[in-house]
Amino acid sequence: MQDLITEKEIQLLNAYWRASNYLSVGQIYLRDNPLLREPLRIEHVKRMLLGHWGTTPGQNFIYVHLNRVIRKYALNMFYISGPGHGGPAMVSQTYLEGTYSEVYPDISQDEAGLKKLFKQFSFPGGIPSHVSPECPGSLHEGGELGYSLSHAFGAVFDNPDLIAACVVGDGEAETGPLATAWHSNKFLNPVTDGVVLPILHLNGYKIANPTVLARIPEKELLALFEGYGWKPYLISGEDPLTMHREMAALLDKVVEEIKAIKERAATDEHAARPCWPMIILRTPKGWTGPKFVDGLPVEGTFRAHQVPLSDPAAHPEHLQQLETWLKSYRPEELFDDQGRLLPELLALAPAGERRMGANPHTNGGLLLRDLRLPDFCEYGLSVKERGTAGPGDTLVAGRFVRDVIRLNLESRNFRVFGPDETLSNKLDAVFEVTERQWEAETIATDMLLAKEGRVLEMLSEHQCEGWLEGYLLTGRHGLFNCYEAFIHIIDSMFNQHAKWLKVTAELSWRRPLASLNILLASHVWRQDHNGFTHQDPGFIDHVVNKKASVVRVYLPPDANCLLSVMDHCLRSRHYVNVMIAGKHPSPQWLSIEEATLHCTKGIGIWEWASNDEGQEPDVVMACAGDVPTLETLAAVSILRAVLPELKIRVVNVVDLMKLQAEHEHPHGLSNADFDALFTKDKPVIFAFHAYPWLIHRLTYKRTNHDNIHVRGYKEEGTITTPFDMTVLNEMDRFSLVQDVIDRLPQLGDRAAYLKQQMKDKLIEHRRYIRENGIDMPEIREWQWKGK
Numbered sequence: 001m002q003d004l005i006t007e008k009e010i011q012l013l014n015a016y017w018r019a020s021n022y023l024s025v026g027q028i029y030l031r032d033n034p035l036l037r038e039p040l041r042i043e044h045v046k047r048m049l050l051g052h053w054g055t056t057p058g059q060n061f062i063y064v065h066l067n068r069v070i071r072k073y074a075l076n077m078f079y080i081s082g083p084g085h086g087g088p089a090m091v092s093q094t095y096l097e098g099t100y101s102e103v104y105p106d107i108s109q110d111e112a113g114l115k116k117l118f119k120q121f122s123f124p125g126g127i128p129s130h131v132s133p134e135c136p137g138s139l140h141e142g143g144e145l146g147y148s149l150s151h152a153f154g155a156v157f158d159n160p161d162l163i164a165a166c167v168v169g170d171g172e173a174e175t176g177p178l179a180t181a182w183h184s185n186k187f188l189n190p191v192t193d194g195v196v197l198p199i200l201h202l203n204g205y206k207i208a209n210p211t212v213l214a215r216i217p218e219k220e221l222l223a224l225f226e227g228y229g230w231k232p233y234l235i236s237g238e239d240p241l242t243m244h245r246e247m248a249a250l251l252d253k254v255v256e257e258i259k260a261i262k263e264r265a266a267t268d269e270h271a272a273r274p275c276w277p278m279i280i281l282r283t284p285k286g287w288t289g290p291k292f293v294d295g296l297p298v299e300g301t302f303r304a305h306q307v308p309l310s311d312p313a314a315h316p317e318h319l320q321q322l323e324t325w326l327k328s329y330r331p332e333e334l335f336d337d338q339g340r341l342l343p344e345l346l347a348l349a350p351a352g353e354r355r356m357g358a359n360p361h362t363n364g365g366l367l368l369r370d371l372r373l374p375d376f377c378e379y380g381l382s383v384k385e386r387g388t389a390g391p392g393d394t395l396v397a398g399r400f401v402r403d404v405i406r407l408n409l410e411s412r413n414f415r416v417f418g419p420d421e422t423l424s425n426k427l428d429a430v431f432e433v434t435e436r437q438w439e440a441e442t443i444a445t446d447m448l449l450a451k452e453g454r455v456l457e458m459l460s461e462h463q464c465e466g467w468l469e470g471y472l473l474t475g476r477h478g479l480f481n482c483y484e485a486f487i488h489i490i491d492s493m494f495n496q497h498a499k500w501l502k503v504t505a506e507l508s509w510r511r512p513l514a515s516l517n518i519l520l521a522s523h524v525w526r527q528d529h530n531g532f533t534h535q536d537p538g539f540i541d542h543v544v545n546k547k548a549s550v551v552r553v554y555l556p557p558d559a560n561c562l563l564s565v566m567d568h569c570l571r572s573r574h575y576v577n578v579m580i581a582g583k584h585p586s587p588q589w590l591s592i593e594e595a596t597l598h599c600t601k602g603i604g605i606w607e608w609a610s611n612d613e614g615q616e617p618d619v620v621m622a623c624a625g626d627v628p629t630l631e632t633l634a635a636v637s638i639l640r641a642v643l644p645e646l647k648i649r650v651v652n653v654v655d656l657m658k659l660q661a662e663h664e665h666p667h668g669l670s671n672a673d674f675d676a677l678f679t680k681d682k683p684v685i686f687a688f689h690a691y692p693w694l695i696h697r698l699t700y701k702r703t704n705h706d707n708i709h710v711r712g713y714k715e716e717g718t719i720t721t722p723f724d725m726t727v728l729n730e731m732d733r734f735s736l737v738q739d740v741i742d743r744l745p746q747l748g749d750r751a752a753y754l755k756q757q758m759k760d761k762l763i764e765h766r767r768y769i770r771e772n773g774i775d776m777p778e779i780r781e782w783q784w785k786g787k
Contacts, residue, residue, distance in 0.1 A: 005248040013064055013244050015334060016348050019096060019341060020060035021288055022329035024088035026114070027121035028053060028307060029322060034114035035331055035339055040323040045312050050122035051129045052085035054305040057287040058201050059089035059167055061247070063356070066165050067097070069251045070350045073259075076161050078359040080140045081131040082148030082178075083169030083201060085306075088121065090131045090138060090357075096341055097349035099136045099357030103509050111339030133503040133510065137357030139364070139473040141496045146175035147466045149198060153184040154470020155361060156194030157456070158412040162361060162474075163195045163258070170213050171206035177462035177493075182228040184463070186440040189452050190265035190274050192412070195258050198230070198278040203285035205302040214282070221280065231257075231275045236282035238300075243283070254279065273439045288328070290321055360475075365511020367475030371414055372407040376400055376567040380560045380592025386608065387587040387633070387784030393626065394481075394521045394583040396559035397566055398427035401479065404570065405454045406433045408477075415471060416455045417464040418481040425481045425521040426583040430455060461489040468516065469497050477514040477570065484520040484580065485527065485536040494576065498546040501574050505549065515575040519566075521583045524689070524713055525627035528722050535717035535725070537690035540656070543578050544694070548665040552577045553656040555689055557629040558588045560595035561654055568599070580689060582626045584722075587784070589629070602655030602667060605677065609636055609650040609786060617649035619740050620678055624653035625689025628712075631726055632687045633784055635736035640786070642754050643747070646740075651677050659698040671703065680704050683743035687731050688712035709739060723775040727765060734758040734765075 026034055028051035033044040063079060070077050081090050094100040095117055100107055107113045107120075120126030127134045130142030140151045152164035172178055184196070204214040213221060218234065225232040235250055237243045254277045261274040286304020291297065294315075298308045312319040335341060353360060360366045379400045381390050390396065401416065408414040416422060416430055423431075437453035448455075456467055461482060468478045497516055504510040520539065527534040543551050552575050556562040562581045569577040589606075590598055598604055607613060623632035629652060636648055653659065660668040669677075678684050680703045688695050692710035699705050716728040726732040737758050741751040768776045 005245065010241060010244045010248070012344065012348060013068065013248070014240055016096070016345050017060055017064045017240070017244075018329040019331075019334040019345060020064060020089070020092045021057050022326065022331050022334065023092035023095060023114075023117070024056045024060060025053070025326055026118045027051065027088045027091060029309075031119040031123070032115060034118050035111055035335060036323070036326055040319060040326070042313055042319060045319070045322070046119075046123065047313070049307045049310060051088060052306050053088070053289055053308055054203060054205070054285040055083040055086045055169060055201065056089045057289070058203055058281065058283045059083065059086050060092065061243070061283065061287075062165070062167055062199055062201070062281065063089065063093045064348070065244075065247045065251055066356065067349055068248065069255050070354055070356070071348075072252075073255050074354070075163055075255070076354070076359070077163040077165055077356060078139075078155075078362050079137060079356045080148050080152050080164055080166040081138070081142055082140070082145070082167050082172050084142055084145055084172070085130040086142055087128060087130045087132065087135065090135050091117070091121065091127070094136050094357030096346075097355045097357055098346075099355050102358075103136045109340050114339050133500055133507060137359065137362050139362045139470070141500055144492060144496050145169070145172040146177035146462070147469070147493060147496070148172065149178055149181035149184065149196070150463055150466020151470035151473065152196045152198075153181070153188065154467035155474040156188070156196055157415065157467070157471055158192065158476065159194040159361065159474065160192055161194060163197055165197045165199065168198055168200045170200065170202045170204070170211035173200060173213050174211065177460075177466065180460045180463050181466065182225070182230070183458070184467070185229050185276055186273070187437055187456060187458070188276075188439060189437065190261055190271075192452055195262070195276065197254065197258070200278065200280045202280060202282040203287075204300065205285050205305060207305055208302050225278060225280070229273075229275060230278045232278050232280050234280045234282070238284050238287065240288075247281075250279065290325055293318070293321065363509070363511055364473050364475030365513050368511065368514060369411065369413060371404065371477050371570055372411070373567060373570060374400065374403045374407060376563040377592045377596065379563055380595070381588050383560070383588045383591045385784075386589055386786060389585050390559045390588040392426050392583045392585055393556070393559040393562045393581045394519070395426040395428065397562045397581070398429040400563055400566060401427060402429040402433050405430055409433070409454070413476040414454065415468075415476070415478045416481065417468045417478055418455075418457050419461050419464050419486070420457045420459045421483055421522070422455055422457060422481060425483075425519070427481060461486055462493065465490040465493045469493070472513050472516060475513070479517050479519060479570075481519040481521060483534065484523040484539065485534045487518065487520055487539045488536065488542070491539070491542055494543070495546070498550050498576055501550045501576070502547045505574060512574040515569060515572045515577050517569045517577045518579065520578065520580045523580055523582060524717075525625075525725050526582055526584050526722060527717075528720050528725050531719040532717040535713070537580075537713050540578065540580075540690045541694050543576065544657075544698070546576070548657070548660070550574070550576055551657075552667070554579045554654055555625045555656060556581055556599065556654055557623070557626050557652055558586070558590060558595070560588065560590050560592045561599050563592070564596050564599035565654065580625065586626055587630055589633075598652070599654050603651065603653045603658040603669070603677065606650045606652055609633055610648055611640060612647040612649045615647060617679065617682055618647045618744060620649045620651055620682055620684040621736070621740075622651040622653065622678070622684055622686040624656060624687075627726065628687035628689055628731060631731055631733045631736060634733035634782055635740070637785055638733065638737050639740060643751065646744075646747070656698070659695065661701060674702055675704065678702070678704055678708070682707065683740070684708045685736055685739050685743065686710045687736060709743065711736065711739065721769050721773075721775045723765070723779045724769055727762060732762075734761045
């Protein structure tokens, strides 16, 4: 056990904490007179007061004490601020330790720098009120709750010497993702992974209500976390000096326990799953702030959540209270004449990269190394005849992913994440070289579980996404596979990550990260056996709302195209790449060489399926997605057999963003190139994987938009046959043929019989599936008869 902390050290810690709180209050309120060198006047105060005080003093307290153990034990540690808008704390801390001024030299370590630091907070042209990308040391956006603990675990996977100190707010702890994330300890390998130290900060209130975990009996609270598999330590109080003593002693004990766990695991391969320590810290909300305002209690109540003194301009007594509050921290004892933190206090912060604001893991691009990738062409399917049946596109891609894992086993910088769907999504081959990482109990009938594995699965999309984001944010690579319908569960997490990428791309000191790669399988058109609940392709609509510089959407029509797309996505940086592919046996259209060329372009005419070369087409048949491509080509084969004089152009889209204009998306086609593909005035029948209106949204400014007629998912589904899914949504081959006929009145009577035949086929189809439970032989056995 290390030596006990001295009273002098306690006094210094308390002084550093006072400086932290002073800077935090200053950020919320002041735009001038940063050290109160003159009496506080209303013109020194911001006119619009924004920010959140309630969680801030507790977070400052935690950060100060983590600094102490980092120095004492030479720890490699960083800080995650889970409570919502706790920005003042982390900005204050990184400023005091010097990191902030290194990143932003104009925010200097003097009175002028303090003035800028204060003014910029929640101010036009400044920084947000939550922990944001602009703050060094941050890798977790504070604007949305629930994901801090998942990010922390993702960060420490494959980082055996790293400790993520994760502060969990008691309001945040009420969210579903956070409640699930406590189970991450069942997946952490104590030898090959790092450590997460959760610090549950109970200050009693959310915005306007008490928090659940702050209002249950202590016995129940401790039992809850013991049931989660943690070893909880509770520390509670409000007297600063007493709390400093107790927190210092407790952190020493916790660090010693963590060291002992790591040492035991390294020497005993049969050691039981560790019971990692965690801290439950109970302090008043708005600790050290005003106790009463306008006769109402503030400290220790929900009223401390945001800005306790909300309108000094209208209430002169608020201005006096604010000055008294600021002076209670005695800034004259903390800063010298130039406004610099006193040397004896500055010495309490760690040095160099041991400062939590300067830890390179929080700017993961600094640590990012390229993946070793095999040649994807070696995994391509031979396509001797167009439409040859393949074993399943994701099954083929799984062999490629298997060898990505194999080639990067030594560097330990690539993992596959998924909600218990890696096998279901036919990525079976990955388990030839790895297993699922799992630290909980195993029994004889279990399969593919090991204490160390490159696949992480838990039946929680939130958890898997959060783990992967933490893994990427700390400079590694990964792939998230999921059923298409249920990826919506992480909509808001995707939002925050996309925003993070957008903002960090604009910060010169932030380095690009590996892309967030999402593979969606078990998609809408092949969820006939699970029914309506599993049929939803709307995630694409959500994705394209984000900044064009960040998002990419790919719809490869076959396995060889999926290989090309996946290789591209794994090589890319600082994007969210969404790939949608089928897992069931399906036709293969392009050789690997053709697929590479087609995917590089992202969109193109399939000459072998068209018959308009050298002349204008009568109709353009466009498609995006594997099933839409199949139905389009089947419709083309019918039309060309019955109406051979009809000139048809087939356009396949792999990169959905090609449809946008070049000034709206980096991948977008120029108007001239778009018109060259889709013509300026011919009917375009577009079979699309998802909701039809997205195509209209992407193309509404194009010359020929009024002639684009989209068939896609119309929210019709049930347990039925694969082909009937397309019939229910009128994207089947027979409906597409009728659509062409309806758009070409010049065909006249020549097409009347064909249209009648198509209607008859649909009637025959319905009767057949209801009697036999499978699709008609001509559907199941259909093959492309062209070139």
